[in-house]
Every structure is written in C-alpha cells, then in structure tokens.
Amino acid sequence: MTIKIIEVLITGLLMGGLYALVAVGLSLQYGVARILNISHGEFIMLGGLTTWALYTALGVNPLLSLAICGPVAFILGFVIHRTLFKRLLASSASPAIFESNSMLAAFGLMFILQNIALLIWGPEIRGYSYLVIPVHFLGTLFGANRLLTFGLALVIGLGFYLFLSLTRTGKAIRAAAQDPPTAGLMGVNINNVLALCFGLGAAMAGIAGVLISMCYPVHGVMGLEYTIIAIIVVVLGGLGSIPGSFIGGFILGLIGSVVTFFEPGLALVAYYVIFILLLLVRPTGILGR
Amino acid sequence: MLEVQDLKTFYGKIQVLWGVSLQVQEGEIVAIVGPNGAGKTTLLNSILGLVRPTSGSVTFLGRRIDGLPSYAIAEQGISVVPESGRVFPDMNVRENLEMGAYYAWERRKEALAYVYQLFPRLKERERQLARTLSGGERQMLAIARALMSRPRLCLFDEPSYGLAPLMVREIFEIVQKIREQGVTVLLVEQNVRRALEIADRAYVLENGRICMEGECTELLESDHIRRAYLGM
Ligand SMILES: Nc1ncnc2c1ncn2[C@@H]1O[C@H](COP(=O)(O)OP(=O)(O)OP(=O)(O)O)[C@@H](O)[C@H]1O
Ligand SMILES: [Mg+2]
Numbered sequence: 390m391t392i393k394i395i396e397v398l399i400t401g402l403l404m405g406g407l408y409a410l411v412a413v414g415l416s417l418q419y420g421v422a423r424i425l426n427i428s429h430g431e432f433i434m435l436g437g438l439t440t441w442a443l444y445t446a447l448g449v450n451p452l453l454s455l456a457i458c459g460p461v462a463f464i465l466g467f468v469i470h471r472t473l474f475k476r477l478l479a480s481s482a483s484p485a486i487f488e489s490n491s492m493l494a495a496f497g498l499m500f501i502l503q504n505i506a507l508l509i510w511g512p513e514i515r516g517y518s519y520l521v522i523p524v525h526f527l528g529t530l531f532g533a534n535r536l537l538t539f540g541l542a543l544v545i546g547l548g549f550y551l552f553l554s555l556t557r558t559g560k561a562i563r564a565a566a567q568d569p570p571t572a573g574l575m576g577v578n579i580n581n582v583l584a585l586c587f588g589l590g591a592a593m594a595g596i597a598g599v600l601i602s603m604c605y606p607v608h609g610v611m612g613l614e615y616t617i618i619a620i621i622v623v624v625l626g627g628l629g630s631i632p633g634s635f636i637g638g639f640i641l642g643l644i645g646s647v648v649t650f651f652e653p654g655l656a657l658v659a660y661y662v663i664f665i666l667l668l669l670v671r672p673t674g675i676l677g678r
Numbered sequence: 679m680l681e682v683q684d685l686k687t688f689y690g691k692i693q694v695l696w697g698v699s700l701q702v703q704e705g706e707i708v709a710i711v712g713p714n715g716a717g718k719t720t721l722l723n724s725i726l727g728l729v730r731p732t733s734g735s736v737t738f739l740g741r742r743i744d745g746l747p748s749y750a751i752a753e754q755g756i757s758v759v760p761e762s763g764r765v766f767p768d769m770n771v772r773e774n775l776e777m778g779a780y781y782a783w784e785r786r787k788e789a790l791a792y793v794y795q796l797f798p799r800l801k802e803r804e805r806q807l808a809r810t811l812s813g814g815e816r817q818m819l820a821i822a823r824a825l826m827s828r829p830r831l832c833l834f835d836e837p838s839y840g841l842a843p844l845m846v847r848e849i850f851e852i853v854q855k856i857r858e859q860g861v862t863v864l865l866v867e868q869n870v871r872r873a874l875e876i877a878d879r880a881y882v883l884e885n886g887r888i889c890m891e892g893e894c895t896e897l898l899e900s901d902h903i904r905r906a907y908l909g910m
Contacts, residue, residue: 563769
C-alpha cells in the first residue's frame with residue numbers, strides 16, 4: 390500500500406515538473422505580455438514532433454533536440470511578437486481590447502501551426518523509445534527517461550528563476566510585469582521585453598515538447614489539451630506569479646496522478662472541476678494578490 | 679535646458695492641454711502649481727512620452743524629444759518621481775533602486791552608495807518588498823530610484839502628497855539638496871507655499887493653460903496666488 394502511495398506521488402511529481410514548465414511559459418506570455426496564448430500547446434506539439442522526426446529519421450539524440458528546439462521556438466515566438474502582437478498592441482485602444490484581440494490572433498495561430506504540422510506529419514500518433522530503462526527508486530520502478538525529464542524540467546525552472554532574480558534583463562521583465570509604463574520611464578524598452586517574454590514562453594513550450602516526447606507519444610492535435618492545462622495552472626498559481634505557476638504545476642500533476650490512480654480518464658475532468666472551484670473560491674490563485 | 683512649446687494634448691476627443699509653453703534653465707528649481715485636474719500630470723506625461731501630444735514640441739538640451747518612446751527620453755538623462763511614487767511593489771528596495779539605474783547599469787554600485795547616503799533608512803530596508811513600505815518610505819524610494827541614473831533633469835509629480843508634515847519637510851529638503859548637487863528640478867506640487875519657497879520660478883497651470891508665471895518671490899506677493907492657493 391505505502392509503495393503504491395509513493396508511486397502515485399512520484400508519478401504526480403514527474404508529471405508536475407512538465408506541467409510547471411509549460412505553465413511558466415504561458416505565465417510569461419499571459420502574465421507579462423498580456424497574451425492569452427491559445428497556441429501555446431502548438432509549440433509543445435512542434436517540439437515533440439520535431440524531436441520524433443529527428444530521432445527516427447536521423448537518429449538525433451533527444452537531448453540534442455532540446456538544444457535545437459528551445460532556441461528555434463524562441464526565435465519563432467520573438468518574431469511572431471515583433472510582427473503580429475506588437476502591431477496589435479499599437480492599434481488597440483486599451484489593454485482590455487488588446488487582451489481580447491491578442492487571444493483571437495493566438496487562436497488563428499493555433500490553427501495555422503496545427504495545420505502545418507498535419508501537413509508535414511499527418512494525424513498519426515508518433516512515439517519512440519528513449520532511455521526506457523527501469524530504475525529502482527524508494528521501492529518503486531520508474532523509467533530513466535521519466536526521471537531525466539523531471540530533472541531537466543527542474544533545472545530549467547530553477548535556472549529561469551535565477552535569471553529573473555539576478556540579471557538585469559530578468560529584473561526588467563519583472564518590472565515590466567508589475568508596471569509597464571513605469572518600467573519604460575526607467576529606460577526599459579517595453580516592446581523588446583514583451584517580445585522577449587513571448588519568445589521565452591515559446592521556448593519553454595518547445596522544450597517541454599521535447600521532454601514530453603521522451604516519455605509519451607505525440608501527435609498533431611495534442612496541443613490544446615496542454616494549453617488548457619497550462620491555463621488552469623496559471624490561474625491556480627496566481628496570474629502573473631511565475632513561482633506560483635511553477636508550484637501550481639506540481640500541485641496539478643499530483644492531483645492528476647491521484648485521480649488517474651482511481652479512475653484513469655477522469656484526470657482532465659478533475660482539472661476542470663478544480664478550475665471552476667478555484668474561480669469561485671479564490672480567483673486570485675495560490676500566490677496571486 | 680528643457681523647452682516646452684505650445685503643447686496640446688488630448689485624451690480621445692477631450693483636450694486637456696491648450697498650448698502650454700515653459701522653460702527650465704540648467705540648475706533651476708521650477709515649480710508648476712495648479713488645482714486638481716488642471717493637467718499637471720498630463721503635462722509631465724507629455725514631456726516623458728507616456729502620452730503623445732497632438733501638437734507642440736519638447737526640446738531637451740537642444741534636441742527634440744517629443745515623439746520618442748519613453749525609454750529613449752529617459753536615456754537622455756531625464757528621471758521622474760511619478761505621482762504616488764509608482765515603485766515596483768513586488769521587488770525589494772534594492773531591486774527597485776537597481777531598476778532606476780537600468781540604463782546606467784555599470785555605475786549602479788556607486789549610485790547605490792550615493793542614494794543610501796542620502797536615505798540611510800532605505801539601506802536598512804534593502805531586502806524589504808516595496809509593497810510593505812510605509813507611504814513615506816515608498817516616496818523616498820521613488821526619489822532615490824529617480825536619482826540612481828544620475829539624471830540631468832528630474833521631474834517630481836506631487837512628491838509630498840499624503841505625507842505627514844515632518845516627512846513633507848524632509849522631502850523638500852532633499853529636493854533642494856539634489857539641486858545643489860547639480861540636478862535641475864521641475865516640481866509639480868499641491869503644497870504651493872512650500873513649493874514657491876524652494877523654487878526659483880513657477881508656472882501656474884489652470885484648466886490646461888499657463889495663466890501666470892514668474893519669479894517665486896513675485897508670485898508669493900500676487901493677489902491671485904494668495905487668494906486661490908494660500909488661503910489669505
Ligand atoms: N488617461 C486619461 N484618460 C482620460 N482623461 C484623463 C486621463 N488622465 C487624465 N485625464 C483627465 O485630464 C484632466 C487632467 O488630469 P491630470 O491628471 O493631468 O490633472 P492634475 O493636474 O495632475 O491633477 P491632480 O492635481 O489631481 O493630480 C482631468 O480632467 C482628468 O480627468
Ligand atoms: Mg496629477
């Protein structure tokens with residue numbers, strides 16, 4: 390019994406690490422750049438399918454894909470912000486109008502990216518096996534791939550936290566999240582910071598996609614589910630709070646794992662229930678104000 | 679040093695500034711006084727690029743700065759202590775100060791030492807989140823943050839608003855001290871008496887127009903000022 394509980398908890402934490410990464414990415418885009426990026430999950434999907442394609446066609450190690458997909462997704466996100474969202478921002482009369490316009494634009498982006506992926510890879514479910522070596526851990530068995538992805542998610546999350554706390558650019562991002570006009574008065578080029586945040590969010594999604602493909606099958610329409618999970622986690626953790634998103638990811642992972650233990654297939658339903666309860670009881674989230 | 683010419687600013691269809699002109703010479707303290715809603719904050723925001731004036735010009739050290747984004751205006755050496763301080767609530771005191779040196783990052787260590795010596799209380803609270811500071815401390819932080827870049831010109835938007843008399847006095851002393859150290863000051867104030875006492879010249883802004891200007895000693899004598907602003 391205890392072994393079972395430990396197993397459920399560890400499974401939850403492993404999943405939670407991935408959720409945390411996905412949610413921190415969305416938190417940057419929604420909390421700082423004010424774009425509820427419905428296409429967030431598509432960057433995950435692209436990361437996953439690219440990794441699969443590189444692995445099966447060329448034998449590229451998924452860890453190398455990480456170093457490819459992260460930067461490419463960053464550039465893609467940065468350019469999309471520079472060309473699309475920056476213009477929307479300039480033409481929106483108020484922040485509220487920008488939020489709704491940018492969400493619609495992100496919807497469009499979701500269909501475009503999804504269809505590009507379907508054109509290239511088709512609708513089939515793709516998977517490969519990488520490091521599926523059983524590892525004994527506290528009396529339970531886990532695949533080495535799962536532990537590796539968890540470790541990487543933690544390291545990336547921690548690295549990003551240090552970046553935000555210690556560097557000049559990280560501080561500018563936090564200042565811009567709290568008060569954009571005043572950050573501008575300090576000499577921060579807001580448009581650059583927003584594009585940077587959108588690009589970093591996309592990079593996190595791309596990296597999460599690579600990690601997910603190491604453990605789970607991937608396919609062209611997998612994105613939306615992750616987008617929804619990310620939105621739930623961001624609200625759970627508190628809008629605009631990046632540590633909140635990180636913690637929220639682990640909480641949701643644990644909940645998902647417990648629910649799946651009793652009734653597989655109900656995890657997503659449980660997420661929605663939590664989401665609705667949360668909106669009713671504490672709409673500001675765990676660390677929100 | 680700063681020259682504002684015939685500035686007109688709208689919010690949508692509503693005109694707030696109706697052709698404002700003013701000048702600030704290097705080394706001066708210039709005050710802007712006027713009733714609530716006169717457009718004082720709008721005037722500062724128009725200078726800082728936060729709102730776009732529809733016509734008129736702003737020249738700083740001989741260069742046109744109207745139309746520039748606000749980060750580029752800041753980089754010219756213009757700092758601001760915004761209305762109610764606007765410190766970054768979820769950053770600690772030190773991080774707030776570092777943001778003030780954003781475009782002068784290499785010199786932030788010296789700048790920190792300089793502002794800590796002006797405001798020893800901030801040094802004690804270095805690690806405290808700005809949201810947990812008292813109103814007076816927050817205002818000090820906003821002033822210290824504005825000095826971190828070692829600006830040529832510093833704009834103040836009602837720095838004494840809502841503060842107790844002792845704190846108000848301290849703030850005005852600091853404004854004078856800053857000027858002695860070579861920073862030119864443009865000061866918007868509700869506390870008209872104090873403002874006119876420390877400034878060299880002043881402009882009176884009413885309904886979006888400059889209705890009086892002159893040396894502070896003269897303005898303190900004028901009937902309009904005495905009646906409308908000093909309650910005499
Ligand atoms: N963002 C805005 N949108 C629309 N109208 C605005 C906006 N900001 C200010 N106004 C209006 O412009 C006028 C001038 O406002 P402003 O804040 O410049 O006055 P002020 O002189 O700074 O007043 P106070 O002494 O109360 O700070 C007011 O009538 C105000 O309602
Ligand atoms: Mg004002």
